[in-house]
Amino acid sequence: MRQRIFTLFLIAAVALVSSCRKDHVDIDIKTYDQQQIENYINAHGLTGMKRDMTDGDTTGIYYQLLLPPAAAETAPIDYADQVSFVFTVQSVDGKFISADTIQNHSEEYLGHLNQTSPLAMPKGVQLAIHNLLKYKGASARFLIPSHLGYGASGLKTAGSSTVANTSIAGNQCLDFYVHVIDSYKTYDQQVITNRVSDLSTYTKQESTTKPGYFYYYKILEPGTGADPITATSSYTSTYTGQLLNGSIFDGSYNGTNISPSTPVANLTPGVHDAFVQNRVVVGTKIAIIVPSDLGYADVTAGTIPTNSCLRFTFIIVSVTQ
Numbered sequence: 001m002r003q004r005i006f007t008l009f010l011i012a013a014v015a016l017v018s019s020c021r022k023d024h025v026d027i028d029i030k031t032y033d034q035q036q037i038e039n040y041i042n043a044h045g046l047t048g049m050k051r052d053m054t055d056g057d058t059t060g061i062y063y064q065l066l067l068p069p070a071a072a073e074t075a076p077i078d079y080a081d082q083v084s085f086v087f088t089v090q091s092v093d094g095k096f097i098s099a100d101t102i103q104n105h106s107e108e109y110l111g112h113l114n115q116t117s118p119l120a121m122p123k124g125v126q127l128a129i130h131n132l133l134k135y136k137g138a139s140a141r142f143l144i145p146s147h148l149g150y151g152a153s154g155l156k157t158a159g160s161s162t163v164a165n166t167s168i169a170g171n172q173c174l175d176f177y178v179h180v181i182d183s184y185k186t187y188d189q190q191v192i193t194n195r196v197s198d199l200s201t202y203t204k205q206e207s208t209t210k211p212g213y214f215y216y217y218k219i220l221e222p223g224t225g226a227d228p229i230t231a232t233s234s235y236t237s238t239y240t241g242q243l244l245n246g247s248i249f250d251g252s253y254n255g256t257n258i259s260p261s262t263p264v265a266n267l268t269p270g271v272h273d274a275f276v277q278n279r280v281v282v283g284t285k286i287a288i289i290v291p292s293d294l295g296y297a298d299v300t301a302g303t304i305p306t307n308s309c310l311r312f313t314f315i316i317v318s319v320t321q
Contacts, residue, residue, distance in 0.1 A: 029171070030060055033145030036173045037062055040092045040143065049143065054131040061124055062143040063132045070137030070182045077134060077180070079111035084298070084307055085129075085180040091172040092143075101179070102195070102245040105305040107298055120155065124148030125176060137182035144174040181307070185213065188291035188309050192216065195244040195309075196289060207294055208277060209269040216289040217274045220313070225282025227319050229275040234261045239314040244289075249303045258317050270294030271312060282319055288312045 027035075041049050041062065052061040077083060086101040098104060106113070106121060113126045124144035133140045146152075154170040168174070181187050193199060202216035229235055236258050241250035253259040264272055270290030280286060292298075292307040300306045 029147045030145065032171070033060055033147055033173055036092055037143045037145060040173065040175070046143075049141075052128075052132060059124070059127055059131070059148060060145040061128055061132070061148065063128060064141045065133070065138065066141060066177075067137075067139035067179070069135030073135040073137050073182055075135075077110060077130060077136065079109075079130060081110055083108065083110050083113075083129060083136070083180055084184070085178050087125075087179070088177045090175050091168050092175060093169065093172055096168045096172075100245055102191075102243050102308070103247070103305060105307055107306045120150075122149045122174070124174070125178065128176070129178065129180065133178060133180060136180050139177070139179040142176045142178065144176055146171045146173050149174045184292050184307055188293070189214070191244065191309055192289060192291065196311075199289075202287070202289065205273070205277060207269055207273045209273050210294060213269075213291060213293050215270040215274060215291065215294050217278060218287045219278070219284065220287055221283070221285035221315075223281035223284030223316060225284075225316070225319060227321060228279035228281050229264055229316070229319055230321065231264060231272070231276050232321070234263045234320045235275075236261050236317045237314045238317065239312060242311045243304070244309050244311060247303075261318075261320065268295050268310075270310075271314075280316055282316050285313070285315045288314070 037060070040046075046064070048064040049062045050064065052059045052063060084105070084107040087104045087106065088099040088101060089104075090097040090099070108121075110126060110130060113121045113129075122144060125142070127148065128140070128142040128144065132142070149172065150168050150170075152170045154172060155168040196202070196216075199216065202218045204214050204216050207213045207215060238253050238255065238258060239250075240248060240254045242248050264275060267275070268290065271288055273294070274280070274286065274288045278286070289309065289311050291309050295308060295310045296304055298306050304310070
């Protein structure tokens, strides 16, 4: 008898719980992501956004093409192609923002797009570049659903002055701007023009190390030494190296801290040419701005992102021939 009463009680309890949950419907992550993105579009008035319909609307990505590809680009980007791009990203909850294209550079084969600095590229960016942006030289804005972003775990990142919050929460859709570079020679000159407010006070000079590429220099204080720097010289100096957003990547030898003796032959092409072509002597204070091809090019050097334009300020302390 007790067993029967217990069984009836258990059935009644289950029925009660079930009745209480009739109005609660669990949605799958793709539906949840779509609701997040549609709410974000409406809240920000993003009337130009389209939904990706590639292969029958399977990704859930929304996009807007902002800049058409360069006229010379006729072959679409393939997964086997190396792509280099700048980007910005923010989470749709507004708690994570990384909006500096000077800092946010990525270069990788599209099929292996798993860059770890400054952000690991999610699967959605790979798909969006391949399916929607398609060509080098083009720019687009993508709203990436969380299941193609950083998923339920989100993403933890190192702190940065360009990041409002150092983590992306789980199940957050992402707002990406992406520009795929077709020619850094052209792109870098645009960046230098846009980012250096006093560029008109610099002299533009063609590199002899890499003809066809240009750097900029300005003599801040003339030197008093007799022997100019040559291609076979070594020198010591105080100096500061910066990105064009003002962040310092090397300030080890500024002030009174003098650098070790350095062969001019070991310098990046732009600095080498600025010293040699302008016959820099002891006491010279010189500012130099170099495009990435005259800097470290596609090498990530310490905190310098790949393909970065650079600004240097040197005071030459000694020259050894």
